[in-house]
Amino acid sequence: MAVDTAHPAGAVAGSGTSILPGALKDAFLTGLIALGLLGPLVGFQTVIIDGALGLAYRPLVVAIMVGIIFVGRLILNLTVWSPNRAPKANAGSGPLARGALAIAPAFKPALLAFAVLFPAIAAFAMGGLNESRYLLDLGILILTYVMLGWGLNIVVGLAGLLDLGYVAFYAVGAYTYALLATSTPVNDFFAAILGETFWANWAFWFCLPAAGLFAGLWGMILGFPVLRLRGDYLAIVTLAFGEIIRLVLINWVDFTGGGAGIASIPRATFFGIPFNASEDGFAALFGLEFNPMHRIVFLYFVILVLALITAFTTVRLRRLPVGRAWEALREDEIACRSLGINTTNVKLSAFATGAMFGGFAGCFFAVRAGFVSPESFTFDISAMILAIVVLGGMGSQIGVAVAAAVMMGGMEMLRNLGFLKQVFGNDFDPSLYRMLLFGFAMVAIMIWKPRGLVSSRDPTIFLKEKKAVSGSLVKEGHG
């Protein structure tokens, strides 16, 4: 309740009269509302006892929560929202903003260097490669979401088309790999001409481009019907498409394995060389001692390269007519059409490009997990990717990367709050609260920074610097 409510009335600003009664009254009301909100569902728990439904009571929990809200509101009323408090100078030129501006040029290279060196840093920090497994897995997870964020950013951030079904393309990519790699006919075909193990070893490298292209095609197929739609309606229809694809994956058991999913998908190989302890394995060929972590480190670099390709392509496309048309489309569709731009093509190209990167990421997901099922492609994932894009600041590459790291890192940290068990008892499972806090964070971010962390936009072309920059570029590239 405490977000935008008017400052407590009664006390006249700056008059120095006591604000306590007003603050108390306001805090009391807030507490009362909190009691009304929390009372029914926190105070009573429906439990099944001996097959019948009964109630358990938790008055203490409600009392504590309401108490915290009451006291918190009271303190806020007396301090931050106090009418006697001098209004703070406007933000923007604050030390934080200035500091951010100062480090901005160095930030990107530093982040890139950190990403490249991350496996070494992790191994060093944890005291060994095997011990760094957890950190590397987290790194892979974050980079997957960075890539998904960048992919969706093309659709939402650049072209301004709100897509709530992005997870569908992630699923298309994952299932493309899962189905092709485990397909017996395909395996037999390659076994006959190129050897028994060929397909198991090379499936990922063949399927990766196929997954991207196939997802891109699906982006066009699903984009076509929604060309005329805008804003909320577009969002809802894309959500519906995402759900339809997931439901089909669940129900078309013969083809997709249904809810049970597809297991034992071939693992990634070092360009055909499997990561195993055998004689033709990666370790033996490179004269290393076999370590299952090699594969994890390799996967880390695969997703890093994939993500960087996404970033590079997007940055490049932005400076091309198609990228400018995406942004122009976001600014004003009618003006675009008045300038001879075929907005149908522009939209479809945005959908297809975004979907393609989603497909790459999906293919990677399948090879990393070795297992896919419709459970992994729920609406929550779409919402999470969208939240990353929005928190990052729509259209900003670096913002999206930081947002993905913060979001996924934060969600992951919630898994590790084991010490809370000592506070709340052994029944307390902190991981249950992940999505609860995620939902709360989405609301809070919107209210705090509706335009995201980085709200400014880099122009794609300059006039004054044009001669210098472009001239030198041309010479170095082609001279």
Added chain:
Amino acid sequence: MAEMALPLHGWDKDPILSVEHLFMRFGGLIAVNDLSFKVGRGDITALIGPNGAGKTTVFNCITGFYKPSEGRLVLAHGRAPTDAELAAVTLNGERALAGPDAGVYLLERMPDYKVSGEAKVARTFQNIRLFTGMTVLENLMVAQHNALMAASGYSLKGLFGLPGYTAAQRQATERAKYWLDKVGLTERADDPAGDLPYGAQRRLEIARAMCSGPILLCLDEPAAGLNPRESLELNELLRAIRAEHGTSILLIEHDMSVVMEISDHVVVLDYGTKISDGTPEAVKNDPRVIAAYLGVDEDAVEEVEAVLDEATGAQS
């Protein structure tokens, strides 16, 4: 008919655009009712009329944003088509018949982006539609999208930075710079378009339309919201566009000082019908126009019409 006796005007001899029996209905409302007029090649033609007369609707029909309920919109590149050529195009149902030096486009059959991209009719909007979050220069680059897109090999060449695209991009920038100079916005090229003052935004919108290389430029109230000095500059700009680029101009305008000052031909619309058509001099003195603008009561209009009918009847 009275007009038959009058000498042929330039716009009758070589029209760049002929609007023929245009109807536009929204449900039961008839916004444009059997409107026919011609826009002369190289002319500045003004479409005027009281508020709600249907001027913008006519514009939207010409530029493809609305599909007319009925009527034909003939745009002629190079020279006006002969009746036989026109009949052939209309019969074939083709949108365009482009010869070596001439082409005919039936605008009512084309989608909006082709009216601009292929038939080369550019427009501005009554409520300015700039890409406000993009810089002034970017706005002008977007206007050259189709040419640049082809040059970038539909992004493939551009993605790998091949020289063909770089040259095209440089050329497009030169063109943008030329128009920035023309409208006096060179200094602000790297500022977001949304930051410009109102008058500058109007000029930028015209520059952007010109960057798409039109042969007919349609301006929807270009002088709205401009101060007198800016209005004068606008007149200069429009004259320069016509003189230096041979672009024909069709404009909707309420500011009579602009209309009378620069137009060669004025068409007056009221309640979706044409009430007058001729040189600014002729239109200014047309009693029907005066009645429509001054809002004379019905009786007076009828009186005037009776007088007019008598006069025309006597003439023919």
Added chain:
Amino acid sequence: MDVFVQQLINGLTLGSIYGLIAIGYTMVFGIIGMVNFAHGDVFMVSTFIALVCFLLLTTVLGITSIFLALAIVLVVAMFFTSLMNWAIERVAYRPLRGSFRLAPMISAIGMSIFLANFVQVSQGPRNKPVPPMVTDVIVIMEREGYQVTLAWKQVIIMVLTSALLGGFWYLVQKTSLGRAQRAVEQDRKMAALLGINVDHTISLTFVIGAALAAVAGTMYLMYYGVANFADGFVPGVKAFTAAVLGGIGSLPGAVLGGLLIGLIEVFWSAYFSIEYKDVAAFSILAITLIFLPQGLLGRPEVEKV
């Protein structure tokens, strides 16, 4: 024929519930032009509030009259659900009014996730079944052993829905609240200038929407006898489909759409495939938005150039 009549009755019952939820979507969209993503979860929360209240009344207070219990549950659920939706609007949507277009929608998605997980955490993830209530049925037809029945609870649902709609329609059409609502819908700034308390009117819209969702929630609990934290999303989407199908912004449209969606779902399940019934619902949503975005009773929107 017998099966058809039975499915017709079932479909109309289900459709009434969807219609009640759909009104919440349609009113909020009408007044602030936003798809209230969390509305389905508000409905889900209301089933739990109703469940807790029902258990309190029957097991703790020992009320034996099921109708008295249901009446009290209805009022209590309406009150607490309304309070919750009022708070949601206040916290999650009002600060974003006038912000950029996507902000309220994303905030609503966040709120939807929050509510579903709030219930999961506080009530547990398992299905919560209640013993069947109001089990009496009327046999309408009987042929070759197949009975076409009209359950009393179906009668209650349909009668209550019609009565509420009547009252509600009166509220919107004839009272000053309704007038204020329509004024805010047309032009928020002008309405404020004319002395309408815009915040107040919007809050009331959310309160009314939640109250109707709570009625739907209570009916749902009575009809299906089960509550689950995940049962907000899909009914929400179906109700939203109903609102769009009927023409978003139109109250009779929401109810008409609800009935149609209920019938389609029931007949689809009965005659085609029960597995794909949600696919059918989502497909109808997509098809409606693409080909008939103004809905059956809505006004078409002309692109303004």
